[in-house]
Amino acid sequence: MAYIMCKEQKELPINHSGPEDFRWHRSKWLTDSANASQFDVGIVSLDPDRFSYPYHFHYGAEELFVILSGSAILRTPEGFQEVSQGDVIFFETGATGAHQLYNHTDTPCQYVDLYTDMGIDVCEYPDSGKINAIGENLGQIHFKKQNAGYFEGEENVREKWKGHLTKK
Numbered sequence: 457m458a459y460i461m462c463k464e465q466k467e468l469p470i471n472h473s474g475p476e477d478f479r480w481h482r483s484k485w486l487t488d489s490a491n492a493s494q495f496d497v498g499i500v501s502l503d504p505d506r507f508s509y510p511y512h513f514h515y516g517a518e519e520l521f522v523i524l525s526g527s528a529i530l531r532t533p534e535g536f537q538e539v540s541q542g543d544v545i546f547f548e549t550g551a552t553g554a555h556q557l558y559n560h561t562d563t564p565c566q567y568v569d570l571y572t573d574m575g576i577d578v579c580e581y582p583d584s585g586k587i588n589a590i591g592e593n594l595g596q597i598h599f600k601k602q603n604a605g606y607f608e609g610e611e612n613v614r615e616k617w618k619g620h621l622t623k624k
Contacts, residue, residue: 479506482569496573501566502528502559512588513554515578519547519571521557526565528557554582 481501502508511531527540532547533554539545547553559565576591580600588597614621 477507478510479503492573494573495570497568497570499524499566500569501564502526502557503564504559504562506559508557510581511554511556511583512579512581513547513551514549514571515580516549516574517571517577518549519553519555519569521545521547522568522570524566524568526559526563527561528559528565531556531558551580551582 481503482498500508508528521539521544523539523541523543523545525541527538529536530539530545533552538560539557545555547555557565557567576589576594579588579590580586581588585600586597587600
């Protein structure tokens with residue numbers, strides 16, 4: 457079945473979950489109306505003098521913006537540049553795909569936000585040193601202040617198996 461996304465038919469509710477600087481309007485059209493299993497697609501309207509999501513990158517998802525109207529300043533690891541109507545911007549996984557938008561104009565900047573959704577992703581926020589585990593029954597954000605080795609904290613494994621270990 458085909459799903460047609462027409463911005464005139466959809467509301468763009470405002471995000472009220474963060475500080476005033478991070479106010480945007482977003483509708484997850486495809487995931488709300490279709491059985492999409494590998495994409496999350498929405499239209500975002502970024503108000504003047506506001507930032508999109510905090511500066512971040514994904515470990516498990518690629519992301520693509522298509523600027524529909526207006527313009528904004530794009531921040532990436534390479535620096536800052538203006539993007540405007542008609543621009544298509546691809547963000548790869550990992551630190552080189554980090555990004556954030558700021559609407560430096562007096563009019564809203566609307567764009568399509570499409571990212572691959574394989575069910576689980578990890579997002580890192582370089583400015584704040586946080587990690588976000590994203591997926592069903594996840595959504596946990598932690599500060600990345602300390603790295604741990606894979607076996608760190610696993611030293612007493614035999615204590616947990618006490619009474620169940622037998623040699624044959």
